Amino acid sequence: MTEKRSHLQTETARQSLKASMDNIHKHKRRKLLKGTVAVPVVMTLYSGAALARTSNITGEADSIENAVFKDTINGPQLLCVFPDPMQTQIPGGPYDLGQFPQATLIQEPKIDLTASAETVLTSKMQQLEECHARGGIMISAVAYTSIMSKTGININPTW
Amino acid sequence: MHWRTNHFETLLIENWDEEYTVFQPDSGKTHFLNHMSMKMLIYLDQKPATLEEISAYLAVQFQQEPDHDFQRNIEKVLYHFDTLGLVKKSFVGS
Numbered sequence: 071m072t073e074k075r076s077h078l079q080t081e082t083a084r085q086s087l088k089a090s091m092d093n094i095h096k097h098k099r100r101k102l103l104k105g106t107v108a109v110p111v112v113m114t115l116y117s118g119a120a121l122a123r124t125s126n127i128t129g130e131a132d133s134i135e136n137a138v139f140k141d142t143i144n145g146p147q148l149l150c151v152f153p154d155p156m157q158t159q160i161p162g163g164p165y166d167l168g169q170f171p172q173a174t175l176i177q178e179p180k181i182d183l184t185a186s187a188e189t190v191l192t193s194k195m196q197q198l199e200e201c202h203a204r205g206g207i208m209i210s211a212v213a214y215t216s217i218m219s220k221t222g223i224n225i226n227p228t229w
Numbered sequence: 230m231h232w233r234t235n236h237f238e239t240l241l242i243e244n245w246d247e248e249y250t251v252f253q254p255d256s257g258k259t260h261f262l263n264h265m266s267m268k269m270l271i272y273l274d275q276k277p278a279t280l281e282e283i284s285a286y287l288a289v290q291f292q293q294e295p296d297h298d299f300q301r302n303i304e305k306v307l308y309h310f311d312t313l314g315l316v317k318k319s320f321v322g323s
Contacts, residue, residue: 108293110306111263114313 126167126217130207134194137208140175140225145183147175148194150201151209151223165207171217174229176200204229231277232307234270235317242267255314265291266306270315277319280304 131137139146153159154168176197181190198208209217217223241252247264262270265287272278272286284303288295310316 108265108291109263109302110266110269110287111261112266112306112309112313113261115259115261 126169126171126221127164128167128209128213128217129164131210131213134191134198134208136210137194137198138211138214139181139194142175144177145181146194147177147181147227148197148201148208149214149223149225150174150176150204150206152204152206163207167217167223169221171221171223173223173225174204174206175225175227177227231279231319232273232283232311232316233277233319234274235314237270237274237315240315251315253313253315258313260313260315269303269306270310273316280307283307 138149140149151167151171151173153165154171157166157168159165178200179193179196181193181197183190185193201208214223236255239254241254243250249262249264249267251260251262251267252258253260268287268290269283272283278286280300280303284295284300287293287303288299293299307316311318
């Protein structure tokens with residue numbers, strides 16, 4: 071019983087100390103912010119509208135497995151999306167697809183879904199290489215859904 | 230050269246314990262200002278002032294040395310304010 075009470079007291083003291091430390095940290099952060107009083111500070115918060123206007127910015131899908139393939143009569147074809155040539159693009163992304171995102175479908179090599187998983191993967195990678203050679207990128211299904219719900223993507227299979 | 234506020238009367242200002250959020254309808258942007266920045270704007274709204282005058286005023290208000298570094302900081306913020314459209318330059322006679 072005494073031992074139990076002792077344990078409870080220790081736990082209470084520990085929690086009290088933790089709460090006290092949390093307060094000290096909060097106070098220090100607050101003090102840091104307030105401490106800048108000797109220097110004028112101006113920070114601008116950008117509006118949601120401004121963010122929305124640039125929301126067709128996306129990175130390349132992190133893996134071919136997450137890329138979007140369209141089912142066609144000639145088998146799955148990689149959706150190859152083109153960064154907007156009118157925008158300054160950062161090498162390695164993220165990429166600005168612009169207000170009217172453009173894409174094409176990579177038709178070669180054909181992907182035979184009856185082939186082995188390894189062969190399918192190789193074909194997919196070759197389609198990705200072709201996409202990159204044309205200056206495009208693969209995007210994830212999540213990015214695709216997001217962009218489609220906002221501006222859509224103009225897919226021109228003959229490019 | 231003097232500095233003065235630009236459409237100060239249109240700003241929507243909230244005081245959060247000497248820190249301020251300032252909505253600027255002209256740009257649709259919201260700015261965060263600390264106490265010294267707000268003092269600068271209020272001072273310039275009362276009368277156009279030179280960099281030296283603003284620096285001297287703020288140095289007294291915030292018990293700072295009005296040295297070159299301090300004045301340089303104030304100048305940087307004035308130019309930043311100018312970029313944001315919160316202040317503008319005015320020249321004698323203009």
